[in-house]
Amino acid sequence: MKGHTEFQYATMMASQAIREKILKMMLTSHADRKFVVPLRFWGLKGERTTTLRYCEGCLAEWIENQQVPYWRIDHQLAGVYCCVKHACILKSVSKVRSRCYFDQTILRLINDSDERVIKKIVSSGKKAIEDIAKRSAHQQTGGGIGKSTNVYRDMFKEAGFVRAGSQIKHLAVISAWSNYFGQEYCHLTNMTAGRISKLLDRLSEISERFECSHPFMFIAGESFLAHHLESSGAYLPRIGCRALAFAAGREVVAPVLAAFSCNGALHRSADVLEFVQSQGDRWKLVCTCGVSYGMRKAARIDATQFVPVSYEARYRKQFRALIANGVNASCAARELRLAINTANRWAYRERVGDIEALSEREVRKLRSTWRQLVKNAPPERRITGATEANPAVFKELLKNDWDWFCAFNRSQRSPSRTKGLVRLKEPTADQILEAWRGLKSADPPIMVSRSAILERSGFPRIFNRKRPFEAILAELVERRPAYLERVISWLANLASGQRQVDYDEAIQNAGLRRSSFSKEQRERIREIELMSSVEGCSDRECELRADHFI
Template identity: 25%
Template sequence: MHAYFPTLYEDELLYSWFARYHVHSANVSPKQTMKELFGTTSAVAVPDLPTQLKQVYDRIRHFDIQSLDNLILNHTLFRYYTAFQPESVREKVYQAMVEGNQPGAIHTMTGIAASVVQEWTFLRFCPTCLQEDMQKKGEPYWHVSHQFPGVFTCLKHGDYLCDSTVRYRNTEKHKFVAATKDNCPSIFLQASYSDKTKAFLNMIARQSQELISSDFLFTFEGIQKAYQYLLKEKGFSNINGKVDQKRLAEQFQLFYGEELLSVVQSSVSYENSFCWLKNITRKHRKSFHPLRHILFIHFLGESIETFYKFASKEYQPFGEAPYYCLNPAAGHFKERVITDLRMSLCTDTRRPVATFSCSCGFVYSRRGPDKVKEDKLKVGRIKQFGDVWESKLNKLVHIEKKSLNSAAKELQCDIGTVKKYTTSPTFKDVSIFEESTEDMTSTKQKKWLDLIQMHPEKSVTQLRKIVPALYAWHYRNNRKWLKEHSPKQERKADTLRRVDWTERDEEILLQVQQTINKLYAYDKPIYVNKTRIGKEINQLSFIEKHLAKLPKTKKYIEDHIESRYQFQIRRIKWACGQLEVKGEEIIEWKVRRLAGIRNDVSEEVQIALQTEILNYKAGDQDSKNQTMAF
């Protein structure tokens, strides 16, 4: 057991921590340090994704240090390299870091080994951070935030980072090398990049740090959906998902500039069919370097913190329904009443075109997408004016005797349109257009009654679909009459006998008893609650709505279901038992992971977890004592 281990500093690599231990312990041989840390001399000193960390943790945990989970998340590049990886890869990498002894396999899993974006040749440091560390802590150390690929500036001071003389992948692979004043020459670099490039470099530093500050659970499907949504919203993709790759590459290069893209090894070319920018917009069959995700997300106007929100959003270039009716003749003018929307692509511009159809008969289209609120009140092209509009025009011209100019002004259309409709043969039909309001109502009523006579078997809903404008007119102007003169829905004769709830209670109770026994009998615990029981017996809706009428079933369910707290305790006991069967040590992080217990559980669950582990350890000790006594 170690008698001493140095304090782990904020933002310090585990590699640096182990290197400082080597210096403080005054070990002459690097392999002696390896033996003390890992229990073997064959372990490899890896700066970004170290392995066999459980071996080290078990040897130093008595110093009251952070949990192994926190060490991996906050003091390695695990979060950085797995943020955009599937959950299965994250789990494999995590387990390899805890248990594994093949560091090369991890770099293959994460795609680091095959990435065009190369890691740094030497460990990096900030000269100002170095001086501050010397003053406050008495020694320098390697910072996590200084080692990200593509990060050129210190997030804290804004200075350019410098190369040390310590190789990132040391040729002496079993040796941890601590940061010192000798291997970190204090050379303050002068700004060698444009202000635009440096601003982007600072952005990359901030976003890289953000990746390891939280657990971002991106999935390949979620990443792809978010990119598709943002590309459509920014106009780089049409509503069908086809990306204008040439325009995208041109705008991407103009946005960042060739200087920045070259520096971070992420240049783009439309002519190159294998260009990473083309591939990242398509279906994700492989992983992309986190640096390139950062660049693309920022280009699309978002950040690591906001990107996840777009994984579930559907692109709606004209907003959400209902939409505005822009018929000046309608009583609902500029009200959101339209639900009928059809979309297509403009053949010239490939932009989305929406056709809005209102129940008043007014149909108009507009080319999108809508960018500001005022766009929603614009008409691109009127495809059909409808009966309401034509009736209003008739009233203005033939009844109120207004001039064509006045009618055009009131209906917000061109005078040529008014002339076209007023000179139409059907428009001049006096039987239609010189009727009074009472005559119009009578005409509309007759049309509705004729429609019912023509379709006696149809319901109101079906009739409404045949002549939506006629139904809408009656609904707004003649609702009481419409209700009295519409087909009545016939009630089906109640041929079913009344439910015998006592008998039904007995039947359901038997099913529930069998189901609960089955659920509790599973080897791996299943949460036994009312919803699960209802689903198992295919009676979820019945259980939810009518349980009060089944007193025996209700009481049995209430007596035998478990709370979330009880289920967590059961999972903990199961996990401890599984570890014991496998002959593995029963320690907290293993139990948590196997039982699916989060860090933010209630105090009662935390106490139960600790108690269960202590009980198993006490049992092991008793067993050992009995063996020794025997």
């Protein structure tokens, strides 16, 4: 039940007690077949792709191996538009399911006219979609209970999306979210600005967990935060892909490993080599002595392609000991078989050579000065601005307090300067549409002008009219004659509500005066006032008013 159904995925955000209760009810036969908690894992509210999805690579493999094709559960999960095994975009069936067949098999429904779920995709967007597929499949096969809201809040804070008052920066998150997933994927999954903002509002609440909420937005949030935490220099393990390509690559490299041995200076007989696959098409060998060897995947693999890329604690500790004993960086590099650049970098961090260490009091004073410089720097370029303001403090801390300096700068790094994160300089299409809907439904009416839309979107100071979003604004901006007609319709609705209305005050609340209307429009407003007064008067008064009009 847990490994071959959607149970683990659907109950990701449920507590352990609710999970056990649902599992017990699923295993028990009930006449009414009703659950205490409604589960919505097949359909995500607002998702544009509602038909069954399949992978051409999986289908070709099944046919080649003479296996009966079937619908993969992980391909039907919300927002999963990529095959984890083949890393290709899924296709959605265009053929309408027939009620004549109980078993809607793949071969019965697929057609040459089936199209890929996502038609246009860039490399950065594909990585995000692949990560969503991996995380969803991992959750469906063996995932446990999802993270609590406190963990999500800490991740947002570490990624630089939280203000000093512990408030999440909605605008920055929405912009970075859209840039990470891409407009088409956000459109297909209905990840609008309002929906993202609603998720952030829920994460800002005190509650620890939301009972059986749909897991898609939380999985997307984990992928988004993992990407930005990795970009800002933090370490987060990636969700592994148990694909056949990895197993096949491992078989190719296995003969080479038998002939390869670690040549680290501190390698011991008990140390062993472990084979791992890193990002993209790169392979890596990690020795327990602390040396990691990188290798690029190629058609022909041999031992000469292994190159040391990093050294761990054992080598760093021995390097420190050699430096403390008076050995210079070059000699220490030869003894430990390190690259000279690595040795120089370590020596620089250890404050060796001609650098004279400052006293603890002086370091504390430099720290305080740097904190104040960063605080006074522009928010969009904190570290750069502080460096330009006082380069001397920057250099002294870099030489004398490397660890604290790097950790502090990473925590204060501006989101706009983070790799992969683009500062929001203009509203997105979703933000513009959301602002337009809000202005259209406002009571009293507000004219849907360019400045009103931008101000409601949070961008009141954009004066350049050559931006890409201006084409959308041109279609949505309301002309003055149309706005005057909308105000007259609003006044008529007020009159039909049989309320006592001060029409002069109502017109003023709409930002207009009677003189703003044409002569014909003013006549219509007077008729609306008379109709309102007739509806609100007694029968005798109505007869007198009718005689007056006659």
